[in-house]
Amino acid sequence: MASASAVSVLLVAAERNRRLRFPSLLLPPRKWTWKQRNMKYATATGRNITKILIANRGEIACRVMRTAKKMGLQSVAVYSDADRNSMHVNMADEAYCIGPAPSQQSYLSMQKIIQVAKLSAAQAIHPGYGFLSENMEFAELCKQEGIIFIGPPSSAIRDMGIKSTSKSVMAAAGVPVVDGYHGEDQSDRCLREQAARIGYPVMIKAVRGGGGKGMRIARSEKEFHERLESARREARKSFSDDAMLIEKFVDTPRHVEVQVFGDHHGNAVYLFERDCSVQRRHQKIIEEAPAPGIKPEVRRKLGEAAVRAAKAVNYVGAGTVEFILDSQHNFYFMEMNTRLQVEHPVTEMITGTDLVEWQLRIAAGEEIPLSQEEILLQGHAFEARIYAEDPNNDFMPGAGPLVHLSTPLADLSTRIETGVQQGDDVSVHYDPMIAKLVVWAADRQAALTKLRYSLRQFNIVGLRTNADFLLRLAAHPAFEAGAGAAARASSLQTRDPFSPFSLSSGRRLNICYTRNLILRDGKSNVAVAVTYNHDGSYSMQIEDETFQVLGALHSEGDCTYLRSSVNGVVRRAKLVTLENAVHLFSMEGSIEITVPVPKYLSSVSSEGTQGGTIAPMTGTIEKVLVKAGDKVKAGDSLMVMIAMKMEHTIKAPRDGTIKTVLFTEGSQADRHSRLVEFEEEEREGKGSE
Known part of the structure; x- marks a missing residue:
């Protein structure tokens, strides 16, 4: 356990870098004013549903089960070998194993899921989102069996799921x-010519795409082929279909989507819009409802257009119609997602x-409630997606144990949607994705303040x-102003390569001892001079600033806290230690301090440039682009890896000649495994003396 005196050093560094102050708001109690109906379930049509199978995993499976239990319905889970002990398995009334970890052999296996539905006597299947949720073949197979x-008819999935068809349907409506190309000619030549006709930059999209998968931006003809091939590979993995469409890419648009619902009786309604403009890798990370700055007249037109889209395909159930909104609030149809969206809680x-x-009531034959x-709009809501990923490394996804996980307390205005503990x-x-944080308040500013406060409690x-990144993003002036554009925030992760935490207090008899330390703030070194005073306090010098510090550790239950005074200002932070690292969680976010590993104990270069490249994550080698003897330039593509539903291209760290390729296509590489070795070439001029 780190000493309180040593941890105080970190708080000084944090104090020096504090930039934001968040006012506290007294949020009014939430009151609903509209009519609530006492609805009977499945009385009109006799489509009685008492047991449902959830053909998914993680937080969405848990989300569906909570509502099913509330309605008195039994829930059936399916799981892969990797999910045997997961939350959704333990939460279900019944659970069945459907195969190995790879989704193609488990969660994407239609026949296995149908077999479980029959074995368990489930009358209905809820597909969640992702996996088979927008698979028209699966919807049709359910009907045949x-x-x-619990979703739209297969014809609606077909018409809206194939982007080229959906564009035609919308144009007719x-x-x-x-503007774009949605034709059947999928040759490289045709797609390249169409991209040139449309004009760069262009968006390359999988025809059956969704969730940001199979999407790439090509900003010039030079990079078009590589981006096209990358999008195709990802589309084949995600949707078993690599057909592409090309569209004009509009810089700085707003991504606004409308929640719609249809029933078997020809009714359709909209439940207002969500702004989902804040994205990375074409995937949303913060969503809000309603969209900021939208006038009531534009809101009505968006909703009515979405309803027309739903009725055009005889839509049933929950769906989302997505639009691009320009600076003049003109909107253009992008696509329709024929499923429940990840961000549906903000609409709720x-x-x-x-x-x-x-969804369950409409599937049973009832009319829209x-x-x-x-349907009235009240207040404002945000959703932030907490991912296992590194924002400092191009948002590289990561896997591993959740050694410590604590979240804000859930209440009527705060929801924690998760499938892990x-x-x-x-x-x-x-x-x-680890969890979704959803908050509500009476207006946007109050909801944003609550979002920031709650993000600080995700430890x-x-x-x-990405928790700290989300916190910085939520504090960005452009986001606070409701600009709707994805803001970039700089990293504020503090590390200490010469940590004092394993050392003694530094106390000396009759003298005030000063120790010089180096703290790492992102990529910058910060020199700290720590003077240990006779009264147990510390004087700390950082550049031309001096801080007077006192600190003490105390425990509450299973948690350890540091109470520290910096220049008379007292704060408290949660402290978690893990091997050679100390983590502090406070209202300013989280900070990590690590004890450096000596070079002679380190087997892997942190930059991956010492004689080869290393795997940034555990995954499957999808494609090998080089062989022994090839000469490459820095930045050339060497391999393509697939992991955590993401494609990652391994680039050459420097010019050189390939000596050995250590992995083949289809093989599994662990994180930090060396992938390629370079020839050790003699430096120019060596041995010339």
Whole structure:
């Protein structure tokens, strides 16, 4: 355990870098004013549902089960070998193993899931999102087997899931669409010519894509082929279909989507819009509802256009119509997601609805629970997705144990949607999302303040996360102003390569001893002079600033806290130690200090440039692009890895000649494994004396 005196050094560094102050707001109690209906379940059609199978995993499986239990329905889980001890398995009334960890052999196996539905006597299947949720073949197979598919008919999935078809449907319905190519000719030559016609930059999209998968931006003809091939590979892995479309890419658009619902009786409604512009890797990380700065008239037009889209394909169940919104609030159809969205909780928070309950009731044949006039918008909500990833390393996903996991307390205005708990592993085989934080308040500023406060209470140790990045993002002036654009925030992770935490207090008799330390703040070294005073306090000098520090450790339950005074200002931070690292969680975010590993004990170069390259994560080698003897330039592509539903290209760290390729296509590489070795070439001029 680190001493309180040593940990105080870290708080001084944190104090020096503090930039934000968050006012506290007294949030009014939430009150719903619209009519609530006492609905009977499945009375009109006789489609009685008493047991549902959730063909998914993680937080969405748990989310569906909570509503099912509330409605008195039994839930059936399916799981892969990797998920045997997962939360959704323990939460279900029944659970069945459906195969090995790879999703192609388990969660994407339609026949296995149908077999479990029959074996368990489940009348309906909820697909969640991802996996088989937008697979028209699976929806049709459920129909053939007499099992209710909790989603739209297969024809709607087909028409809206194939982007080229959906564009035609929308154009016929009078909804503006983005210029692009959606034809059947998929040759490289045709796609390249169409990209040139449309004009760079262009967006390359998988026809059956979704969730940011199979999407790449090509900003010039030079990089078009590589981006096209990368999008195709990812599309084949995710959707078993590598057909592509090309669209004009518009810089700095807003991504606004409308939640719609349809039923078997021809009714359709919209539940207002969400702004999902804050993304990385074409995947959303913060969503909010309603979209900021949207006038009521534009909101109505968006909603009505989305309803027209739903009715055009006889839509049933939950769906999302996505639009690009320009600076003049003109909107253009992008695509329709024929499933429940990851970000659906923000819509639930502003409308007081349970969209999963709506799905189950509509699947059983009921009408939509509320009319359009009865669906009222109240307050503002945010959702932030907490991922196991490293924002300082191009958001590289990570896997590993959740050694410590604590979250804000859930209440009526705060939801924690997760499928993991402390002690679980984030698996390399699936999406690296750990949890979703959803908050509601009476207005946007109050909700944003609550979001920031709650993000500071997400304390995770064991792997890198984006929690601090989300906190900085939520504090960015452009985001606070409601600009709707993805803001970039600089990293503020502090590390100490010469940590004092394993050392003694430094106390000396009759003298005040001063120790010089080097703290690492991101990529910058910060020199700290620590003077140990006779009264047990510390004087700390950083550049031309002096700090007077006192500190003490205390325990509350299983948690350890540091109470520290810096220049008379007292703060408290949670402290978690893990091997050679100390983690502090405070209202300013989290900070990590590590004890450096001596070079002679380190087997892997941190930069991966000493004679070869290393795997940045555990994954499968999808493609090998070089062989022994090849000469490469710095930045050339060497291999393509697939891990955690993400494709990563390994680049050459320097010019050189390939000596050995250590992995073949299809093989598994562990994190930090050496992938390629370079010839050790003689430096120019060596031995010339």
